[in-house]
Amino acid sequence: MSQIRSGAMTPARRTPTLEDVAREAGVSRATASRVVNGQENVDAGLRLRVIDAIASIGYVPNAAAAALVSRRTGTVALVMSGSDGSAGQAFADPFFGRIIGGVVTCLRDRSMRATVQLADSAKARNDALDLVRRGGADGALLVSTHANDPLPRMFLEAGVPAVLFARPSPRLPISYVDLAHDQGAALAADRLAARGCRTVATIAGPAELPAAIDRLTGFEHAMEAHGVPYVHVARGNFTAESGERAMTALLATAPDLDGVFAANDLMAVGALRALQLAGRSVPDDVALIGFDDSQPAQLTSPRLTTISQPLEAMAARMTEMLLERLADSAKPPEPQIFRPVLVERESA
């Protein structure tokens, strides 16, 4: 009731600043700052006094003040760029989770952190760009999974340091990491060929996705090299349902099928279901290979043989590339392509 705010009377314990540390330790603010930031050229005795002072007054540096003058925040924007309206649900996909894990782990070794942005609308894209432009982050990592994403170009034109996950669809002079999708598909083709499959089909992904295209053409070329000039093709949209539909259609067209390569595991799971429903045994009647080495691939019976991509390593490298660019703004753009690996399980 009668709580009086007497500004003059309350000494008001401020949070201690570097100035206080300096006074307590009997050194200048500059020296205190050097100790706090781990610079080497400080006398051991003084360093000790500063450290004691920090402990005794409970000093905690202020990040905003440091960022204001150093123009570095130690933060990287991790922009997940789904197609418009894909909202937060995209994160349910372990694909994003694994990338986040790779990025965060890499950053934390350098005492840095990531802030996660969702760019699934024009406004969200602008916000993501603005974050970096306002100095809320030092640079950006763009993970875009759909074709013709305007985001990479926006960052490029704004002169904001950025590295992409996956090759930009219209090519752009900007660094990126990607998987050799065609090699992955070739791995699948090799496997199928080695098993003696001669009537082969593939369930491809959306035609506008570079990764999907590479997986398709890579598979076709590799099968051709194995003496199988024609490959049945059905399209899916990376969901299990679409895989099931595609497989059913394929079975109608080519009942004598003995090998199938699905452009991702989810479609492979759907295909497996269609195959089993049609009374085909996998892998005895039909060999089946997926792509991604996702969790579902390990849970089916038979377990899926699939192509794995080193997402964490790719994410870590992407992060390093951004950090290199941050350290040297003259660093030229560079692609970095990773090799996929065949994971042999039971379905092929």
Added chain:
Amino acid sequence: MSQIRSGAMTPARRTPTLEDVAREAGVSRATASRVVNGQENVDAGLRLRVIDAIASIGYVPNAAAAALVSRRTGTVALVMSGSDGSAGQAFADPFFGRIIGGVVTCLRDRSMRATVQLADSAKARNDALDLVRRGGADGALLVSTHANDPLPRMFLEAGVPAVLFARPSPRLPISYVDLAHDQGAALAADRLAARGCRTVATIAGPAELPAAIDRLTGFEHAMEAHGVPYVHVARGNFTAESGERAMTALLATAPDLDGVFAANDLMAVGALRALQLAGRSVPDDVALIGFDDSQPAQLTSPRLTTISQPLEAMAARMTEMLLERLADSAKPPEPQIFRPVLVERESA
């Protein structure tokens, strides 16, 4: 070769500041600031001039400067606290992904963002706490999945605003959101009872996890209420393999089993495999229910009946609670419990 850095000669286009905007618009810096921050009490004419000035000189506010004086960053630390050494791989679990999605979506409506921290070692825990104490974030969201996590207490004792996902294992005066795990288990029990199951088992999670305990006791109590006083219990560790092992053991102990509740979907998938290997038909011989409504639950044959938790909504609410706490530091701690839902599919 002879590129000379003449500091004195280059006018060096600085990035424009609020001062520049004010000058250009012919107003004071304070007024420009008001317009930038969308304050209402500004004359319409002046506002327009300021907006024009911003556009014409390409002004972008500086986040660090604003944070320095306002003591708000608009950032929330999202701390994923796995058990020590669980590293980045934890993110592969869609559980984290969905939470991240819920948090990020909620924050962005308020023009805020989240920075993801991984707290799986003593150092990482300190770093996470330090981030907030240094003003790198306004508060913290702690998602901890293992018992006796020291993190909540650390934040509480440091006086750092924080809200938890899941009830802290030794109880603490701190806000949290959680699922009524016992109710979820009861939903499963009801379903099994309704199908006429009389010889029932459950595959429980790790005994030290509060959520696992609640699911077990909730199931036992509900079955008892349905006139089934004894429930066979096997332990798993939330992996498919452990579920398969547990199911095999259960089948040996109680071959006449007709209903099984697994404490999560992954274990249910493993159980399904064991059941099918043992020649039992699901759901005809044995009804099976999982928990989580994760992706694998939708991919098995038969598809899993399971209990779903509204993770995104819980994450969003957790975020709101933190924001409320940030707006009113006197806000008392409060738990918020969400209701699980039975998802009827094919396995029960």
Added chain:
DNA sequence: AGTCCGCGAGAGAGCGCTCTCTCACCCTCT
């Protein structure tokens, strides 16, 4: 017509830190 009130605008004081520049000192080399 005079006074009071309310509201919009400007002035200015920092927020806490980094970093360059300068200086003092000591050691080494000639």
Added chain:
DNA sequence: AGAGGGTGAGAGAGCGCTCTCTCGCGGACT
């Protein structure tokens, strides 16, 4: 022994913004 170089410490100038305080003006009320 003197000059030069290297190293560590201090001084001080901001970084760009927010926010309180003050002031001036116009309308309403007496």
